[in-house]
Amino acid sequence: MATDLTDPFDSPQVGVFDAPFDSALSERYLVYALSTITARSLPDVRDGLKPVHRRLLWAMRLLRLDPASGYKKCARVVGDVIGKYHPHGDQSVYDAMVRLAQDFALRYPLVDGQGNFGNIDGDNAAAYRYTEARLTQVAIDLMDGLDEDAVSFRPTYNGEEQEPELFPGAFPNLLANGASGIAVGMATSVPPHNAAELLDAAIALVDDRQADPLTFVSGPDFPTGGLVVDPAAVIREAYATGRGSFRVRARWSVEREKGGGWQVVITEIPYGVPKGKLIEQIAALINDKKLPILADVRDESDAEVRIVLEPRSRTVDAGVLMDGLFRLTDLENRFSLNLNVLDKDRTPRVMSLREALLAWVDHQLVVLRRRSEHRLAKIADRVELLNGYLVAYLNLDRVIEIIRTEDEPKAVMIAEFSLTDRQAEAILNMRLRSLRRLEEFEIRGERDKLEKERGDLETLLGSETRQRSRLKRDLGRVRNRYGPDTALGKRRTTIEEAAPAREIPLEAMIEREPITVILSQRGWIRAMKGHVDLSASETLKFKEGDGPAFAFHAQTTDKLLLVAENGRFYTLAADRLPGGRGFGEPVRAMVDLDGGTAIAGLLAARRQDRLLVVASDGRGFVAPVAEVIAETRKGKTVLTPRPGATLKIVRPIASSDDYVAAIGDNRKMLVFPLAELVEMTRGQGLQLQRYGDGGLSDAITFRYAEGLTWPMGGDTGRVRTEADLGAWRAARGAAGRMPPTGFPRDNKFAT
Template structure:
């Protein structure tokens, strides 16, 4: 016995750069994900898992007339014979094929709990049963007639179809979605009647444009209905390029309860929106006061959807209420269109509507020709046998004698009547009692019918025009079998840029914004007449008291030079202590709040730093969209003051740490959106303590150490130019506020 000594590396080590090794393996993984998992085939609209489920159920003879079988049995057949993945993923795909709210034309007839539109999952596969639907039979028609190519299964024990014959354009009829490596697909469902009408147009006018097709297929047709509010131009562009989107709204109506009372009844919700989550979302909007026009929501659904939306006030217009909810909730969604598919060669491509329909028609022509050739071969074989029988009937007595008396009847028949071996075997296998006169007539009739069929098939396979005509007839038969009215209504286009902000739907109510010294903010209804009655947490006190309206935006100035924007309608109720301001904005821990003002469109603010610089800023430029606010001042902010408009403020008074005061015209300050500003007062040391804006006719005021307000009748003695040093202020002057 020879003993082979293994090499130190075992003979299995390949040296190659790490980058190349990773690149090659990741590429193989990406291609496998794209072609074998995520993207559907443009010809039958299936991913491999769905195609294998359909074929396995066909092999199990689970046709619509048969009894349903346990889903566990089907999943086992698919997993054991065709799909080398987990049973959970196969069952999930099977369940989706049976859900009438997920598939426009369900392909599996499910018996048992297959989930619902609320988002509840299906029962375990051991409890549910299934079989094919008539629509699925149309997709499989011809699978046993050599209509498509087959390939070995993953274990080489059997064969599976590369693609299904697809009697209707399933890709567009039921849609598809998936995410691969570096690419994704999202195809909405459509009405099969409209798709077949579009196919007829392409058969009659191959040069028809996408615009011609969109006249027949105006948009997607979702199984859950709804109202499409996407414009014609947008839909046309999406169907032309294969990329775009469609906005879908819930269908609703107003129910009059008498005496001016009404409520909204939602009967259809957007595709792929779970009803339970939608109700929860609407309830959260009410609780968080983000939908101020909505009073209550409840679910009265049985088999059909019925959501009740009650307004907060009967004076609200139903259209205004729904527009606000469309903006704030999933009562309106946008379904993306990305028709990324595998073409007939298995190459990923983004196709438009016309390309998808043309690829389907080309596939149907291939299927038609292959089925015709399959039938031709069988008709020719049968005719060949019938020709032998015809010879028998012309020489019946001699044939019987040869069969009875000859030692080798087969060879004798072949030699005597010039038969083929196949014909001789067939004659010898035929019972003599069948060779009666009546059988001769039957054979002649069958021979004539098959001859006519063969001529028709040969004419069909040799004429492209006849092939397209035959495809048109097949599609018309499918149309009659699957026709159903459109569910998604094509509504008027809604201009997204014209959407009114949610704040426009907020009732305008007077409030008082209360911000404590420690940063707790709340809003009390109406006016606070006596601030001393306000209650705060232990050790806290009043910081700012700002009159406003629920429709206002609040501008919050911080010492780090940033200004934050908060919606007054989002503030907590004034009954409690409120909530921390830092939970609403990204305020630095070291920064302090300088001032809070209610935004007034068109107004201006004077912004000043401790270093003694400042400028005037338009309030419209200070609004921030993010929690992080907007950096306005370069430096440490000291003041953020509203420039009075009634009466118009025209002078600025400043006072420094050296107790010197200076007054100069407001016009000397530049107007800018952000920056450092210009010097307000010149200091040898120290900086700015306070600043005020006043009207010359009314004159300024200042506050002494005890907080008492004092007039300043001789203020003009301190009048000078901006950036001057100023002069000593009146006795006791420390601040203006």
């Protein structure tokens, strides 16, 4: 193959070229990437538009779809756009047009739509053959000056038409309406803002380029309202760097009902969240019982958003309910800020808020100068013609004679009256009926007026101070049109700092009800409603051959700790236990506990409590309840017994307890301070009591000043308290001595 040394990317020749594949691929991909960045995805900082939006508005302007005219079918507009300016798919162009007309998508819509243009629920717009549109006043302001050479034009893709490279942009569209887009290797995300605040900041920057725009701009102003709840420091940092995010919440209030009931009404939702999707999220929470304190959700919206939330009971705290919804649904979301835009050189870069506003102000100064220069040229043209008309008026008879008698009257008039070619041509083209209007004072009056205007414009172009003053006056007029006292300009989003949504405590998620938890000897568990009498055997029924192992009173909001002899702790939710009408369900089906491991304990876990955990060989420690709660079915290893030992004792420690009592199988009892026992979350612990033979029988914590109490035995229910425990008090790890007279023969303390 012959090697062609020319660059195939610069050469128009078609053929086969010998070039490395990686370089050929990278160069072609770079062309594609640059095209995506500069001509599709990123907006221009000066007018805030992408090419498709600019071409849509330009086509509508040529169709004379101004706010005072009638509507035209969107199909006509889309056809002109894709036929003359934007050779892409009609659906993508129509989708862009629909967004420009949606008042819930754009803070200041640029298209006034008639028909179905979609809704905040997320429904799509009707086909373009059914909808009609025209421009809004905002779009007119954005394009003001296109007829006055305010911006440059370029040929369209086929060279048959001309289109503006950008718009004059008397309206701060980039920041007022925001923008979003994903290019190759970069993206942009700009939230909408209040136009009046932006214009106030721009006016301040005209005089002082170091002015702080945040003096005037308090934060985003979304078309759907809501609240921005970030601290002022976070907002300031985001605007200073051009990168960050804003935490946006729905606006809600509580409506009281007769009888003490209430309901939450949501009137504004976060920007960009379809209301239909939001309702589905909330309904799913209710169906899946992930937010039990919420009973129902209703959509009562018409033209205004109204979502009604009914709590499970009137005792539910509205703030807790909303915090749960903020955490679990899009009633709170984050809108990112990535002020990545094309600057005046068409170079993509991330700007701060002040840089973006300064770029727009600089563009407005350029537009002001170009419009002034264009007007000067128009004035010069008109003054030249007026001077010619004045010559014709002063020499009317001679002009008529020349026209009647000369074969080349134009050349004769130029030579005789020192006229320019344009002046002579204008005189020759006058109609006879115009002669009576050629009065000297009218001509001189118009010329003097134009000369004065020309002098003012020349002074304006020669003074930057006058240019700044003129720009501030022009921006002030636009600001008055979109001021905070107007319906369109009134701020919709409230900037109000709020703490992050709280993690909802289990007690708030579940309706608190008393239950009686029963675990049988064979491992069947159930929860009976209410606190039943545990001494009444007729209320505790079991399968044949089975019997009670653990039974205690609890609440549906409790977490239960199931403790196995191998030292693993499992966690059960009390509200998820099977009902007490039957015999319950096997607890081993709820956790990963094999059948060969016995259950050592079951108790209610309260996070503020501590537990006494002791193995059969007398080694143990104090464990914080909060650290032993397991989050999965596999549980959590807390005690690691030595070979031959098993976990035997797990008991809660009262806040007032200060001593430990332990008794071994050898019937020797020891009392020592609780402070001598180490607090751990996992391990073997320390030796509570030393044994010559056997192991631990029981251990308990108590308050030393109140003495040690144990049951007398039998059905009398009487107990005995030993107040003087000095004989059994020793250091941890001692052997102990025989218990007081009357201590139970089973070597068990009172529980």
